[in-house]
Amino acid sequence: MDRAELQQYLETVLEVGRFKDYCPNGLQVEGRGEIRHIVCGVTASRALLDAAVARGADAVLVHHGYFWRGEDGRITGLRKARLATLLRHDINLFAYHLPLDAHPELGNNAQLGARLGLTAAGRFGDQELGWLGCTAPTTLAGLAARVAEGLGRTPLVLGDPARPVRRVGWCSGGAQGYFEAAIAAGVDCFISGEASEPTTHLARESGVAYLAAGHHATERYGVQALGAHLAERFGLTVAFVDIDNPV
The missing domain is CATH 3.40.1390.30 (NIF3 (NGG1p interacting factor 3)-like)
Incomplete structure (x- = not known):
């Protein structure tokens, strides 16, 4: 090509x-x-x-x-x-x-939501990079276990493990700055890749849970989906190489 x-x-x-x-x-x-x-x-x-x-x-x-x-x-x-x-x-x-x-099908957030069984229902935040959706009724502990299984790493959990979770916001990578906007959008839990020092205080004071699942771990799937799309459409040989990164 x-x-x-x-x-x-x-x-x-x-x-x-x-x-x-x-x-x-x-x-x-x-x-x-x-x-x-x-x-x-x-x-x-x-x-x-x-x-x-x-x-x-x-x-x-x-x-x-x-x-x-x-x-x-x-x-x-x-x-x-x-x-x-x-x-x-x-x-x-x-x-x-x-x-x-941001891509609605091939993007990191679309792929992350699908991998975690989240049903997308809207967008929020700057350039609409944050996603809103829902999950089957569960607890924060149950959602954290799903994240761990789906992404192959245990997330940092900020919040009461017994907290009921239904409405979820998510944005892959270093999107902890979107947490306040997610809170304002009425979520029970926000999922991103990283957490910063203020994140803990926001979670405690708002009562909204936060899961930090890893910048790399949350952003592995968009480029894989895009690569698979190119391979199918144009007959290219495409390989995904995952360079391990604990962050």
């Missing part, structure tokens, strides 16, 4: 132009023009790039790429090593941040 054709398709299907983001979305590093084999992952770490080289990939597709707002823009040290790997092997790097969080 031609690189420009793939780039245009991804920008269209993910509606890249709708989002005000912290990084450039799309083709971040240009490689060879013909793409047959893609390696997908959450973050464009050195380990993922080495896996792409070992597999003979033409492109790497990730959620967390490079060139974040406010970063030191100098290409030295670790940044040089990462970019040198891509350029030396003529590998393309495609990265989609908020567009991949």
Whole structure:
């Protein structure tokens, strides 16, 4: 598949132009023009790039790429090593941040909700990245156990384990800043990837429960769904490589 054709398709299907983001979305590093084999992952770490080289990939597709707002823009040290790997092997790097969080079917939040058995019913928050929905009646302990089983890691639980839970809000990754908006939306529990120091106090004082299930763990599924979609639609060879990350 031609690189420009793939780039245009991804920008269209993910509606890249709708989002005000912290990084450039799309083709971040240009490689060879013909793409047959893609390696997908959450973050464009050195380990993922080495896996792409070992597999003979033409492109790497990730959620967390490079060139974040406010970063030191100098290409030295670790940044040089990462970019040198891509350029030396003529590998393309495609990265989609908020567009991949938000997509109604292939996105991180859509996939996370489906994996946890949550029925989506609405959106909230900045750029409508937060999701609202419901679950079959359960307790906070029951929902936490479902998260642990579905994501393969035990979440941090803030709240009374016996608290009844029916209405749930969620937003993958580092979305603890959405907790107040979720509280205002009337949820019984909010699920995200991370927690900050104020999160505990908000949970205690509001009575709304909070589950922090891991930034990486909550954002593994969007890029997998997108990769599977590309494989089915265009006949590309696509492999997801999960670089373990406890955060």
